[in-house]
Amino acid sequence: MSGQRVDVKVVMLGKEYVGKTSLVERYVHDRFLVGPYQNTIGAAFVAKVMSVGDRTVTLGIWDTAGSERYEAMSRIYYRGAKAAIVCYDLTDSSSFERAKFWVKELRNLEEGCQIYLCGTKSDLLEEDRRRRRVDFHDVQDYADNIKAQLFETSSKTGQSVDELFQKVAEDYVSVAAFQVMTGVSFPSPVETSSRPTASGPLHELPDPPKE
Numbered sequence: 001m002s003g004q005r006v007d008v009k010v011v012m013l014g015k016e017y018v019g020k021t022s023l024v025e026r027y028v029h030d031r032f033l034v035g036p037y038q039n040t041i042g043a044a045f046v047a048k049v050m051s052v053g054d055r056t057v058t059l060g061i062w063d064t065a066g067s068e069r070y071e072a073m074s075r076i077y078y079r080g081a082k083a084a085i086v087c088y089d090l091t092d093s094s095s096f097e098r099a100k101f102w103v104k105e106l107r108n109l110e111e112g113c114q115i116y117l118c119g120t121k122s123d124l125l126e127e128d129r130r131r132r133r134v135d136f137h138d139v140q141d142y143a144d145n146i147k148a149q150l151f152e153t154s155s156k157t158g159q160s161v162d163e164l165f166q167k168v169a170e171d172y173v174s175v176a177a178f179q180v181m182t183g184v185s186f187p188s189p190v191e192t193s194s195r196p197t198a199s200g201p202l203h204e205l206p207d208p209p210k211e
């Protein structure tokens, strides 16, 4: 992919091991990789073209590293994002605390960024409901408060993964339509160029977004 036009910059944020890379893998390649866990180093980029009604929308998805070691780098990647998918693991309460940390940052620093909260690994709850460590209703209240949308997904089974990314694209289209109607100009699409990926199975890493 070179010089591909991206309509919506999407950034994946969340504690390490919550399943950000797996979510992108399921959505983009419809697969769930088994084998030893490989943490993301820095960030990885992938673009996905999709349809919303009769429109084509290209999502440019930045999968950031969850390790706190890379926190400063993740900040570079969320700059200018139109959507952030903030992930937490439904079986790990500390990962929800980390999600709140990212929400706070985005709310303070990226006003125009729509937040999607994503509770991951829902298949583990289907196996054993007692594994849930993050209450659905608590998160729903929190999501209402911060005007975010909430999804619970499984990259293993694919549950709600397409719906999540579809909603991101649909929201982009309706906001863009609203802006055209009201005459408010919309930022021009981001141009990307190709470069080898920093990590993992995702590919096509463009230049980091400029501040």
Ligand SMILES: Nc1nc2c(ncn2[C@@H]2O[C@H](COP(=O)(O)OP(=O)(O)OP(=O)(O)O)[C@@H](O)[C@H]2O)c(=O)[nH]1
Pocket: 014, 015, 016, 017, 018, 019, 020, 021, 022, 023, 033, 034, 036, 037, 038, 039, 040, 041, 064, 065, 066, 067, 120, 121, 122, 123, 124, 153, 154, 155, 156, 157
């Ligand atoms: N059962 C189950 N396991 C999952 C799911 N999603 C991810 N995992 C597992 O959780 C581990 C971490 O997944 P990753 O996608 O690498 O997590 P990450 O958030 O990208 O991690 P970092 O790159 O370190 O930030 C891997 O062993 C995955 O196989 C899921 O939906 N269900």
